Every structure is written in structure tokens, then in C-alpha cells.
Amino acid sequence: MQDELDEGGGKQAYKDYISALRRWLVPHFGDTDIAKIDLAALTAFDAWRTEQNEKPFSQSGIYNHNAALNRVLDEAELHGWLVKSLRPTLLNKGIKSESRGSFTDAEYKKIYTALRTWHKKTSNSKAAATREVLRNYVLFLANTGVRHGTEALGLRWRNIEWHNKDGELYLFVNVDGKTRKRTAVARDNTQEYLERQQLLNPRLSYDTLDELLSAQCDELVFVTRLGDVATIFNLNRAFNALLDELGLKVDAGGRAGTLYSFPHFYATKNLQSGMTTHELSAQMGNSTAMLDKFYSKYSPLLNADLHSGRQVHRNAKKAAKDEGRSVAELAFDMLAGGQLDEAGLAAAIGVGRTGYVVTEEIVMKALAAKRDDLIDNGTLLAILNG
Known part of the structure; x- marks a missing residue:
């Protein structure tokens, strides 16, 4: 091996x-x-x-x-x-692993804000150097979905490249994953963290990140200003000390937050923004089945706006405003054009929500939609009765 x-x-x-x-x-x-x-x-x-x-x-x-x-x-x-x-049969009666702790948006902000100056709070040069790398490392994990440990610490600068698609440049990270190799697309702000990390390595003399990536440099990415490769042990120890100082060692569910929590944080943020588990699977190197199994229980919470219809209503209001039309006019036109179903129509105009008002415009359009067999009697009554 x-x-x-x-x-x-x-x-x-x-x-x-x-x-x-x-x-x-x-x-x-x-x-x-x-x-x-x-x-x-x-x-x-x-x-x-x-x-x-x-x-x-x-x-x-x-x-x-x-x-x-x-x-x-x-x-x-x-x-x-x-x-x-x-040949003996090997059994596995181990304890089922619990899901790792994660961080809320507020906790994540607290962590990366503290990391800006945390390296100045120690007189130990090696500890300070590790903390500098830790800042870039945390931000990198949270914005790429790359796993802490072998995946991230095994990255070399030659594994990172710019990719041009339709005239737009994207930062690609080629990861030798746990089960297979894959390419992850980094969020745009990752460029800043890599530029800062580049400056720490005393063995690098490239003026810009572009020059460094073009050179296909074989140096490991996460190296301290002392020239030492950051290790799992040192990063874990530094991060655990930071969490202890910030009072974030344990999340609301009683689970410990660690550097291994950041793939969960990354996945949660992307699902919350509307990304599907299929799209996330290719990025993170996990199977769709695993992601569905693990994150299905989070769906109602992550997508509360979507499930409640509020996001649909907000989107409809914005679209109507942009076009200089009323929400009702746009929503019924979209229904007629097959771009909304009856549930989407109800959500868009706000049926069942506090503050919903049955205007004359809504009544007329609902009746016309029923006449044209675009809605059934149940939807009509729901619209008219609020």
C-alpha cells in the first residue's frame, strides 16, 4: 500500500x-x-x-x-x-458513530473573528505560527467542503488551479479524497485566504497567487512561517484551545465541535441556499444516499422559508416589483403559463399568511382561473376565504 x-x-x-x-x-x-x-x-x-x-x-x-x-x-x-x-469472518460490533457537532453562522463568525488576532496572544513562536495557519485553514475548510486532515493537509499548490468557464474564472481544488479523487469548486473568497497562506511559507517567492498556481509548485499548502508543515495534532490542539476560550466546545445538542465539523457546516449552508444533495455529492465526495440519509432530518429547519411558502411569496413580490406589476397579476400569469402550480400560486399571493387580504383583483383573477380550469374548487375557496 x-x-x-x-x-x-x-x-x-x-x-x-x-x-x-x-x-x-x-x-x-x-x-x-x-x-x-x-x-x-x-x-x-x-x-x-x-x-x-x-x-x-x-x-x-x-x-x-x-x-x-x-x-x-x-x-x-x-x-x-x-x-x-x-479464513476467519471479521465482525464489527463497534459503537455507532454519532454525527459531529457543528457551528451556527453566529458561532462561525465568532471563530473567524477571533482568529484574526489570536496568534498575537501567545509568546510561543511555534504556537503563534500554527495559529496563523489555523486562521486560513478554518476559512478554507468552511468555503470548500474539503475534509480536515488527510484531504486538506495533503494538498499541494499544484492541486489548485484556475478554470475558465464561459469567460468566468473559477478556483478548482483537486482533492485526493477518502474514496476517490474529485474536484471541488472553492467559493470566490477562498482566493484571499490562499493568498494570505502563500505569504507564510518562507520557501515561496512568487509575487502573486496566479504565478504560484501557474508554476505547478509541489510545496504543501498549509505550511507555517517557520517552514514547518502544519500537522493534524497541532491544528486540533490549537483549535480546541480556541473553542475553549470562546466557550464553544459543545454545541446545543451536546456534541463537541471540532475541525472535522466544517464539512457539516459547509453542507448545511449549501443545502440552506437551495443546493440539492446530488449537486453537493460531487463537490464533497459523499454519496447522494449518505447525504440524503444524514441531512433529510435537517430539511424542514434548513428550508423553513421554502416549506412555509414565505420564500415563494418574497420572490414573487420582488419579481412583481421589478416588472412594475402586482403580485397577483404576475402570479396568475405564471399559473396560466405553466410556471406555477396551484400550491405555488397560493404561496405567491400569500394565502393563509398573516396580513393576507382578498382584494377585488385577486377575486376576479381567481374566478377567471377557475373558469379556465387552471385551479380547482378547493384552491378557489382557499384564495377567497384566505
Whole structure:
């Protein structure tokens, strides 16, 4: 696996498997005949790792251990060291992982505002340098959907490029994801954060971000002003200290907010703006099914304006104002043109909302719509009765 990674191939998940082998599997099974790893041996291993970890493992953690051990068993079978009929079945009885905590818009603003000066609040040069990177790192995660850790910290400047589409320039981030490679489109303000990050690396001498990206530079992106590559450990420690100082260690649901929370924050913001899970899937590298499963429970809250009809009503008012027409006139014309259905018509003119007034114009247009079979009797009565 390491050979494939060194050659630029392989999966990012290989790094997790290698870590599982070195940290857990080899220390426990290192002197064990591969053909003697049976259910009893696996049960003993589970008890040992739980004791070493001082708490039960999550399902995702055990999945990595099982995937790594399966690679070993595959190799043993290939060389004839293990008979297929004796190969053990690997089980996963770990604790189901809870969804990570997230941040509200107000909390996010509090975090990035504090990060502007937080590096000045320590006399330790290494800590200050990490905090400077942390500022750019947080803003990058929140505006790209790239995952904290291997995805973001493995980025090199050559992985970032400008892309011209229909005369417009977009900033593309080519990510070697958890399961596959993908291209994420960064929000426009990400350019500012990358320009600031560029200036920190003492080994870079490019005058502009454009020059740096054009050079296809192989330097890692998140490097401190001391020339050190930012690590997961240092960034996590710095961010946790900041959250502790801001009183944001735990969200309203009792879950801890971490740097791993930012993909959730990014997804929530995009769904709230009307992006579909299908569109989000390509950007974030998650399956549509997973996004639907996880975020479906948030839909009523995220899209309260949409579900309540208020957004439709607001949009109709704005469109009517722009065209110099009344909301009712525009809405009924859109109904006739097939651009609104009956529910959309009712929402647009404000049926059922506080302040809704049945004007003579609305009555006449509703009756005409009923005459033309554009609305049914139920919709007509709802419009006339408010």
C-alpha cells in the first residue's frame, strides 16, 4: 500500500490501513501464525484494543482495522499460507458513530473573528505560527467542503488551479479524497485566504497567487512561517484551545465541535441556499444516499422559508416589483403559463399568511382561473376565504 502511495497511486484510505497495522494489528498479532487467527484470537484482540483505547472502538475505527487485516489475509491466501476455508469472518460490533457537532453562522463568525488576532496572544513562536495557519485553514475548510486532515493537509499548490468557464474564472481544488479523487469548486473568497497562506511559507517567492498556481509548485499548502508543515495534532490542539476560550466546545445538542465539523457546516449552508444533495455529492465526495440519509432530518429547519411558502411569496413580490406589476397579476400569469402550480400560486399571493387580504383583483383573477380550469374548487375557496 505504501509503495502505491509513494508512486502517486493508491487510495487515501491506505494511510488509515497502514496506521491500523502499525498501531494495533502488528503489536498484537506480530508473532502469531496467520493460519491461527480464528474467532478466539479475534475476540482476544478486541478485548485488548478496547483496554488499550480505554473505551470501546467506533464502528468506523473497527472498519479500518478489519479492512487492513483483510489485506493481510488476502496476501496470506495468495502465498498459500492460509487456506480459504480457515479464513476467519471479521465482525464489527463497534459503537455507532454519532454525527459531529457543528457551528451556527453566529458561532462561525465568532471563530473567524477571533482568529484574526489570536496568534498575537501567545509568546510561543511555534504556537503563534500554527495559529496563523489555523486562521486560513478554518476559512478554507468552511468555503470548500474539503475534509480536515488527510484531504486538506495533503494538498499541494499544484492541486489548485484556475478554470475558465464561459469567460468566468473559477478556483478548482483537486482533492485526493477518502474514496476517490474529485474536484471541488472553492467559493470566490477562498482566493484571499490562499493568498494570505502563500505569504507564510518562507520557501515561496512568487509575487502573486496566479504565478504560484501557474508554476505547478509541489510545496504543501498549509505550511507555517517557520517552514514547518502544519500537522493534524497541532491544528486540533490549537483549535480546541480556541473553542475553549470562546466557550464553544459543545454545541446545543451536546456534541463537541471540532475541525472535522466544517464539512457539516459547509453542507448545511449549501443545502440552506437551495443546493440539492446530488449537486453537493460531487463537490464533497459523499454519496447522494449518505447525504440524503444524514441531512433529510435537517430539511424542514434548513428550508423553513421554502416549506412555509414565505420564500415563494418574497420572490414573487420582488419579481412583481421589478416588472412594475402586482403580485397577483404576475402570479396568475405564471399559473396560466405553466410556471406555477396551484400550491405555488397560493404561496405567491400569500394565502393563509398573516396580513393576507382578498382584494377585488385577486377575486376576479381567481374566478377567471377557475373558469379556465387552471385551479380547482378547493384552491378557489382557499384564495377567497384566505
